[in-house]
Structure formats: C-alpha cells, structure tokens
Amino acid sequence: MADTAQSTGTHSGLVIPKDTQQKFASLIVLITASESMTDEERQYWINILPVMTPDQLASLTDILETEKRQLAAIDSKYAKEIEVIGKQKMAKKIEDERRHQREGRRSQEAKIAQQDAARADELLGQIEA
Secondary structure (H helix, E strand, O other), X not given: OOOEEEOOOOOOOOEEEHHHHHHOHHHHHHHHHOOOOOHHHHHHHHHHHHHXXXXXXXXXXXXXXXXXXXXXXXXXXXXXXXXXHHHHHHHHHHHHHHHHHHHHHHHHHHHHHHHHHHHHHHHHHHHHO
C-alpha cells in the first residue's frame, strides 16, 4: 500500500502522497491556497506533479505565485478603500451628531428666548399696572 498523508487545513479532503508532499511541498502550499481552483482541480494538480516536466513545474509555480500576488494586491487595495469608507462614515456620523447637537442647542436657546420674552412682557405688564 502507498504511504499517503491527508492534507490538513481548509482542503482536508485532498489526498497527498507522502513522497509528493516532501518533493513538492512549496507547490502544494500554492495549490491548496489557490482561490481559483476547486478541490477536484487541486487534487488533479497534486496527482500529476510527479510526472510534470521542470518547465511545466516552473510554469505552474509562476502562475500560482502570480495569482497569489494579484489577490494580495486586490485585498490591499480594497482594505485601503474600506478604511477610507470607514473614515468617511465616521466623519459623517460625527458631523450628523454635531448637527443634531447644534439644532438641539438652537431649539433650547429659542425656547429660553421665548420664556425670557414672555417673562419680560409679564414684568412690563406688572410695572404698567
């Protein structure tokens, strides 16, 4: 019987022969981390690694590393955009809170001004009487 090792992590259903794991460890990491493959496709690539030519291995490595770099760049870009959006939302929230507080103060000041005017009219009425 062949000595095989089950992959650990997200793709636990993959069967990776021990000698393939040892010989192609870095490529297997790239294959299992690829977001563009299904588990079926991952298993296919793992299965054919031992019969691939050095040029094919180099090409597969290049493709998977490029995918990894591009996805990291996209993630970085969107992380920055999310940060900017978060800051904009926070600024809008603070602006809305301040506007609400200003409106509350204006309303309170208007109410007090009305009370003062009513009190002044009342005092004038008492003085005139």
